[in-house]
Amino acid sequence: MYLEMQQRLGNALRGVLKEKYDLEPGNIALEIPPDLQLGELATPVAFELARKLRKAPKIIAQEMVAALGAVEGFAGFEVAGAGYINARLDRAAGVRAIARSEGSHVAESRPGAPGVHALVEHTSINPNKAAHIGHLRNAILGDTFVRLLRAAGQKVDVQNYIDNTGVQVADVVVGFLHLEGKTPGEVRMLVAERERAFAASGRFEDAIDYFCWDLYARTSQWYGDGTGQAAKERKLLRYETLHAIEHGGSETAEIAELISTAVLKRHLETMLRLGIEYDFLPRESEILHLKFWEAAFEQLKKTGVLYFENEGKNKGCWVMTRPGAETAEGETDEDAKVIVRSNGTVTYVGKDIAYHLWKFGLLGKDFGYKPFFTYGDRECWISCEGGEREHPQFGGAQAIYNVIDTRQSDPQANVIQALRGMGHAEQADRYTHFSYEMVALTPRCAMELGYDVPEEDRTRPYIEVSGRKGFGVKADDLIDKLIAATLEEVNKRQTGRDAAERQKIAEQIAIGALRYFMLKYTRNSVIAFDFKDALSFEGETGPYIQYAVVRARNIFRKGETTAEAALAALAELARLDEFLSGPEDEDLWALWLRAARRGLVLEQCLATSEPAYLAKHAFQLAQEFNNFYHRHHILTEENPARKRFLLATAAVVMRELQLALSWLGIESPEAM
RNA sequence: GCGCCCGUAGCUCAGCUGGAUAGAGCGACUGACUACGAAUCAGUAGGUCGGGAGUUCGAAUCUCUCCGGGCGCACCA
Numbered sequence: 127m128y129l130e131m132q133q134r135l136g137n138a139l140r141g142v143l144k145e146k147y148d149l150e151p152g153n154i155a156l157e158i159p160p161d162l163q164l165g166e167l168a169t170p171v172a173f174e175l176a177r178k179l180r181k182a183p184k185i186i187a188q189e190m191v192a193a194l195g196a197v198e199g200f201a202g203f204e205v206a207g208a209g210y211i212n213a214r215l216d217r218a219a220g221v222r223a224i225a226r227s228e229g230s231h232v233a234e235s236r237p238g239a240p241g242v243h244a245l246v247e248h249t250s251i252n253p254n255k256a257a258h259i260g261h262l263r264n265a266i267l268g269d270t271f272v273r274l275l276r277a278a279g280q281k282v283d284v285q286n287y288i289d290n291t292g293v294q295v296a297d298v299v300v301g302f303l304h305l306e307g308k309t310p311g312e313v314r315m316l317v318a319e320r321e322r323a324f325a326a327s328g329r330f331e332d333a334i335d336y337f338c339w340d341l342y343a344r345t346s347q348w349y350g351d352g353t354g355q356a357a358k359e360r361k362l363l364r365y366e367t368l369h370a371i372e373h374g375g376s377e378t379a380e381i382a383e384l385i386s387t388a389v390l391k392r393h394l395e396t397m398l399r400l401g402i403e404y405d406f407l408p409r410e411s412e413i414l415h416l417k418f419w420e421a422a423f424e425q426l427k428k429t430g431v432l433y434f435e436n437e438g439k440n441k442g443c444w445v446m447t448r449p450g451a452e453t454a455e456g457e458t459d460e461d462a463k464v465i466v467r468s469n470g471t472v473t474y475v476g477k478d479i480a481y482h483l484w485k486f487g488l489l490g491k492d493f494g495y496k497p498f499f500t501y502g503d504r505e506c507w508i509s510c511e512g513g514e515r516e517h518p519q520f521g522g523a524q525a526i527y528n529v530i531d532t533r534q535s536d537p538q539a540n541v542i543q544a545l546r547g548m549g550h551a552e553q554a555d556r557y558t559h560f561s562y563e564m565v566a567l568t569p570r571c572a573m574e575l576g577y578d579v580p581e582e583d584r585t586r587p588y589i590e591v592s593g594r595k596g597f598g599v600k601a602d603d604l605i606d607k608l609i610a611a612t613l614e615e616v617n618k619r620q621t622g623r624d625a626a627e628r629q630k631i632a633e634q635i636a637i638g639a640l641r642y643f644m645l646k647y648t649r650n651s652v653i654a655f656d657f658k659d660a661l662s663f664e665g666e667t668g669p670y671i672q673y674a675v676v677r678a679r680n681i682f683r684k685g686e687t688t689a690e691a692a693l694a695a696l697a698e699l700a701r702l703d704e705f706l707s708g709p710e711d712e713d714l715w716a717l718w719l720r721a722a723r724r725g726l727v728l729e730q731c732l733a734t735s736e737p738a739y740l741a742k743h744a745f746q747l748a749q750e751f752n753n754f755y756h757r758h759h760i761l762t763e764e765n766p767a768r769k770r771f772l773l774a775t776a777a778v779v780m781r782e783l784q785l786a787l788s789w790l791g792i793e794s795p796e797a798m
Numbered sequence: 799g800c801g802c803c804c805g806u807a808g809c810u811c812a813g814c815u816g817g818a819u820a821g822a823g824c825g826a827c828u829g830a831c832u833a834c835g836a837a838u839c840a841g842u843a844g845g846u847c848g849g850g851a852g853u854u855c856g857a858a859u860c861u862c863u864c865c866g867g868g869c870g871c872a873c874c875a
Contacts, residue, residue, distance in 0.1 A: 683834085
């Protein structure tokens with residue numbers, strides 16, 4: 127509702143400016159005043175115009191208010207301070223409009239945006255070890271953004287890119303074959319044995335991804351431990367293995383496929399615990415074998431984005447100019463980005479350009495597809511050669527979002543630069559590197575986990591996690607720990623419920639706590655992870671918001687009615703103003719207004735690619751609700767009309783909280 | 799050296815396209831439960847918004863500069 131009123135006021139002001147002063151400003155600043163005393167919306171536009179019109183801001187504001195006349199939904203306008211124009215809403219009409227606005231779309235506010243086919247890539251964990259907390263941040267941010275895009279009416283494909291032929295997978299293969307000295311047959315048996323053991327015990331320590339976590343760390347260590355000749359040989363082994371995997375068709379490649387597929391399956395299971403699902407898993411093996419790069423290479427050469435370097439340190443390579451680089455005519459750009467090495471192989475950025483041409487439907491090639499993982503009623507597909515004849519369409523998106531940590535901004539910028547250089551400016555503009563900062567551990571947390579923290583690192587605010595070193599908190603361990611902690615609380619409080627119900631509630635709360643924890647920080651803030659903060663269920667947390675919903679739910683249960691009925695009953699109340707105009711009732715109106723911010727917040731989140739605004743909004747709404755809950759005892763209210771109004775207030779807040787939580791991927795438990 | 803990010807209360811962080819008295823959580827201290835269940839609420843203390851200069855009617859927000867911290871800048875992915 128707030129968003130609609132803001133737009134209406136903006137249009138009215140625009141009309142006045144055009145008619146009275148013949149001005150057509152691009153943007154009219156509209157804000158929410160710091161205090162309800164000053165109205166619900168305000169604009170400082172008169173200040174900006176003062177110089178241009180050579181008049182005092184206050185005079186301009188007065189003239190504009192006079193010219194505005196009546197605007198539907200507004201009770202009036204006034205001039206305040208040195209020239210603010212403050213707008214007051216018609217409160218009763220506002221409440222009725224808020225009660226009615228159930229839709230989750232901001233369709234009318236973003237012309238052209240709904241109906242957009244968007245593609246979000248997130249998670250993209252190397253399939254060679256268990257997922258850790260850093261990966262959780264990526265997946266939770268990505269999944270939440272997907273929910274926001276869908277709430278705004280966009281069609282979204284969710285992709286999880288699998289680098290199954292990279293050096294990280296090669297490293298665990300080296301670990302299995304050379305460090306452990308296993309034959310390919312023995313590796314097959316071990317993977318099968320791990321899958322059996324995990325299925326039987328349900329303990330993550332038994333699973334293949336946990337096994338690989340340690341093996342990968344040991345292998346990384348092993349490369350570094352070798353001296354002289356041994357180090358050389360180990361390095362050689364590493365690259366021979368990598369090349370065998372990239373090339374395919376060998377026993378080494380088969381082992382890599384086996385391991386990466388088993389680990390990938392585990393990643394999907396881990397993410398499913400958080401309610402995160404994917405539509406398609408494109409793999410690097412197909413990008414290689416289906417010759418995506420060859421097709422892209424032709425286009426890159428034809429458009430002149432790539433050129434062959436004959437001079438300098440990059441002699442013999444195909445290179446591209448970096449974004450923002452300027453080189454004088456005839457000079458060698460030593461700083462250019464190498465895309466094809468002098469030995470003819472293609473770099474990571476090159477493969478990524480090909481993949482992104484495919485994402486936008488510009489490559490002229492497609493993957494093969496087969497079903498890979500089932501989510502209740504639908505399939506997640508994976509790339510392959512050949513594949514099923516019948517499959518959903520992926521790729522060919524109009525807008526893409528890549529959830530990738532901020533350290534990869536340079537390569538991401540290279541890909542965008544290449545698209546632009548190839549003449550795809552529109553696509554380059556709709557390519558968003560949805561970047562975020564890493565999750566690190568506080569030194570205290572690292573030491574609690576038993577890691578050896580060097581003296582000089584102990585005073586640092588945080589220490590980066592490292593899969594290569596096996597240094598970090600595994601995702602499933604954290605989730606288990608959270609569930610155990612919430613279950614303990616639930617068991618104390620929900621003594622009347624059976625074990626299965628309590629378990630379900632504990633899981634909902636644990637996941638709510640985790641997702642909220644990852645979403646409450648803005649993207650470019652480093653999260654210094656600590657169990658104390660992550661396991662907290664009080665204050666600015668997911669459970670706090672869930673608890674507000676449960677409280678509202680309890681009111682309707684005890685009052686033997688429903689939120690829907692309470693909202694519908696609002697229509698029968700003749701005079702709403704009597705509950706909204708008294709000085710002691712300002713908080714009620716403020717609560718309705720907060721509940722009305724949904725569209726505004728959604729738009730802000732999408733415009734800035736920042737889910738944290740929604741997290742903040744949900745918390746603030748819950749906070750105001752808790753405050754309201756204490757101040758007004760609804761079920762014992764003696765004035766029946768007022769009781770109805772209070773019930774409707776609880777109902778609208780509950781509706782908005784549940785909707786906001788669902789966008790955050792957080793469930794609302796029945797009881798807490 | 800070049801590029802990007804950060805520096806706001808004891809700690810962790812918000813602060814929308816510059817706008818009206820700088821906010822929250824945690825922690826500290828004081829209070830409020832035979833209940834619409836306190837995973838809650840009320841209150842108190844706590845800030846030269848890293849320093850300086852500039853632009854502006856107006857700067858935590860924009861520009862420059864300095865200080866302090868982080869991350870990138872491969873023929874790795």
